[in-house]
Amino acid sequence: MELFTxxxxxxxxxxAIYACMALAVVMIYQAIDHLNFAQGEMAMFxxxxxxxxxxxxxxxxxxxxxxxxxxxxxxxxxxxxxxxPLAKAPVLTNVAGFIALFAIINxxxxxxxxxxxxxxxxxxxxxxxxxxxxxxTHQAGMIGVTVLLLLGLYFFFxxxxxxxxxxxxxxxxxxxxxxxxxxxxxxxxxxxxxSAIGSIAGMLIAPVVFLExxxxxxxxxxxxxxxxxxxxxxxxxxxxxxFLVGVFENLAGTYIPGVGNELKLPIALAxxxxxxxxxxxxxxxxxxxxxx
Amino acid sequence: xxxxxxxVTEAPAVEAVPKRAMxxxxxxxxxxxxxxxxxxxxxxxxxxxxMTMLLIYGLAVLALNILTGGSGQFSLGQSAFYAVGAxxxxxxxxxxxxxxxxxxxxxxxxxxxxxxxxGQPALRLSGVYLALATFALATAMPQLLxxxxxxHWTGGVQGLVVTKPDAPFGLPMSQDMWLYYFTLVVTIxxxxxxxxxxxxxxxxxxxxxxxxxxxxxxxxVDVALYKTLAFGVSAAITGIAGSLGAIAxxxxxxxxxxxxxxxxxxxxxxxxxxxxxxxxxxxxxxxxFVPNIAEGISKGLSGAVFGVLLFLVIYLVPHGARQVxxxxxxxxxxxxxx
Numbered sequence: 001m002e003l004f005t006x007x008x009x010x011x012x013x014x015x016a017i018y019a020c021m022a023l024a025v026v027m028i029y030q031a032i033d034h035l036n037f038a039q040g041e042m043a044m045f046x047x048x049x050x051x052x053x054x055x056x057x058x059x060x061x062x063x064x065x066x067x068x069x070x071x072x073x074x075x076x077x078x079x080x081x082x083x084x085p086l087a088k089a090p091v092l093t094n095v096a097g098f099i100a101l102f103a104i105i106n107x108x109x110x111x112x113x114x115x116x117x118x119x120x121x122x123x124x125x126x127x128x129x130x131x132x133x134x135x136x137t138h139q140a141g142m143i144g145v146t147v148l149l150l151l152g153l154y155f156f157f158x159x160x161x162x163x164x165x166x167x168x169x170x171x172x173x174x175x176x177x178x179x180x181x182x183x184x185x186x187x188x189x190x191x192x193x194x195s196a197i198g199s200i201a202g203m204l205i206a207p208v209v210f211l212e213x214x215x216x217x218x219x220x221x222x223x224x225x226x227x228x229x230x231x232x233x234x235x236x237x238x239x240x241x242x243f244l245v246g247v248f249e250n251l252a253g254t255y256i257p258g259v260g261n262e263l264k265l266p267i268a269l270a271x272x273x274x275x276x277x278x279x280x281x282x283x284x285x286x287x288x289x290x291x292x
Numbered sequence: 293x294x295x296x297x298x299x300v301t302e303a304p305a306v307e308a309v310p311k312r313a314m315x316x317x318x319x320x321x322x323x324x325x326x327x328x329x330x331x332x333x334x335x336x337x338x339x340x341x342x343m344t345m346l347l348i349y350g351l352a353v354l355a356l357n358i359l360t361g362g363s364g365q366f367s368l369g370q371s372a373f374y375a376v377g378a379x380x381x382x383x384x385x386x387x388x389x390x391x392x393x394x395x396x397x398x399x400x401x402x403x404x405x406x407x408x409x410x411g412q413p414a415l416r417l418s419g420v421y422l423a424l425a426t427f428a429l430a431t432a433m434p435q436l437l438x439x440x441x442x443x444h445w446t447g448g449v450q451g452l453v454v455t456k457p458d459a460p461f462g463l464p465m466s467q468d469m470w471l472y473y474f475t476l477v478v479t480i481x482x483x484x485x486x487x488x489x490x491x492x493x494x495x496x497x498x499x500x501x502x503x504x505x506x507x508x509x510x511x512x513v514d515v516a517l518y519k520t521l522a523f524g525v526s527a528a529i530t531g532i533a534g535s536l537g538a539i540a541x542x543x544x545x546x547x548x549x550x551x552x553x554x555x556x557x558x559x560x561x562x563x564x565x566x567x568x569x570x571x572x573x574x575x576x577x578x579x580x581f582v583p584n585i586a587e588g589i590s591k592g593l594s595g596a597v598f599g600v601l602l603f604l605v606i607y608l609v610p611h612g613a614r615q616v617x618x619x620x621x622x623x624x625x626x627x628x629x630x
Contacts, residue, residue: 103599
């Protein structure tokens with residue numbers, strides 16, 4: 001029983017990361033209707049920036065804040081420079097653009113900071129949380145930050161004018177434009193926010209997986225899986241999906257015989273597909289009705 | 293009014309291509325064919341090998357093109373079908389001493405069945421959800437091939453070594469050259485099959501589903517059957533490409549068939565032009581040669597250079613090689629008028 005609780009808690013802790021990543025994925029998906037395959041690499045690059053700042057002597061929270069601002073501006077810049085010209089191009093061309101962005105960021109980070117694994121500090125410490133052996137303060141901190149982030153986003157979208165404008169631009173762009181919303185900049189804003197959220201995920205997971213250019217590969221896949229499981233139209237669903245995927249991945253690795261680290265991912269994906277076959281729009285997704 | 297309609301009707305997932313625009317004219321086809329036939333006589337064995345790989349990847353991209361460009365279903369799992377084809381050939385050749393040419397149709401049938409079955413659950417999914425499902429297949433495949441109880445057949449992580457066949461009837465050509473011509477014949481046969489498939493009743497059904505699934509079913513197209521059929525055909529062609537690939541590379545191992553391969557094939561399709569069959573070979577050339585060029589420009593930044601080149605291509609021609617071909621045709625038309 002103790003093993004079970006242990007695994008569930010550990011799953012919730014890693015799930016917090018997936019939830020963060022899934023949240024970033026959903027943000028961009030809401031804004032532009034595409035899955036951003038370069039999301040993980042953008043987060044990785046931001047994390048490296050914060051590491052570099054700390055190497056130069058900036059304290060943790062200072063570096064955290066500067067990185068957030070940098071990621072926000074960087075996300076907007078990427079949208080304005082690279083993807084705005086592709087807005088009219090076919091969907092699959094856009095996907096190719098994401099893959100290109102992935103290659104560019106990954107390779108540049110490798111050149112600037114090389115591929116050696118680096119230690120990354122945690123602001124929460126790694127002592128046992130509240131005297132419990134099951135969960136460390138860093139893991140508790142991760143869960144706390146994710147929940148705060150979700151609450152913040154909820155209030156932003158529900159109770160601010162700009163959040164309302166962003167929702168309008170995402171759901172009915174034509175009408176939103178008619179009432180005077182600058183939909184093109186709302187998309188850029190979506191990119192900026194997604195990039196900033198991704199950078200938070202990167203900075204939180206870096207102490208766990210260590211810092212290196214390929215650190216986000218696996219995380220992003222789980223993030224996608226979580227977002228799709230929860231429903232791509234629902235930020236809340238994305239977070240729930242993240243925790244579910246984290247817990248399930250850990251339990252499958254522990255209890256199903258023959259499933260080592262290698263088979264964890266395929267099993268997690270298989271579960272998600274079985275869920276999708278029953279509920280094609282994800283657990284909390286809105287069903288989109290199409291007109292012929 | 294039209295503005296409102298734009299909002300409610302979702303844009304089709306894939307650019308609609310009329311079936312006449314899917315192929316080349318006779319003249320151009322003959323020139324390309326002649327070039328492919330004569331070229332190996334003048335070049336070194338390594339380049340012949342690369343040309344063989346070009347044809348093989350061309351086939352795999354063609355298969356994806358039938359699935360995505362034809363029936364409008366998106367797949368990131370082509371590497372799994374490619375792997376199944378490659379392993380079928382390798383196991384048959386090394387454990388059962390089957391002739392290499394005979395393994396191709398067997399691999400095709402095995403992959404057809406595999407693709408057809410995979411198409412069943414995929415029926416319920418579309419767009420990004422289908423992308424995720426096929427992606428899952430692609431990530432699972434290398435792990436499945438490494439499984440312990442299959443190790444006797446698949447050789448586990450080590451993989452299997454495949455013997456390269458000699459030219460038959462004492463023909464005076466190197467193994468590489470023979471394999472090139474063999475691949476060329478198979479490729480042409482499959483290309484002709486694909487063109488005719490898309491012109492047939494089934495091809496029209498694919499395209500009707502691609503353009504509007506609900507309307508297609510209202511017209512009496514069996515949507516479930518044709519969608520799974522498209523998966524099956526695409527998997528079969530990819531599997532045959534995988535078989536040829538195994539023979540050409542003389543080696544199969546789980547880690548040769550990762551998601552990277554599936555992504556490459558996808559890029560090949562986009563660069564060649566979605567739904568334009570001749571573009572497959574252009575796309576294959578892109579995914580084989582551009583990474584090498586990128587590495588030549590800068591070793592450390594090869595990934596970034598590749599990304600930048602890819603961006604250039606999709607900026608200049610968002611519809612891929614098809615757009616270049618259409619522009620060329622229009623230009624030729626203008627010149628003729630003058």
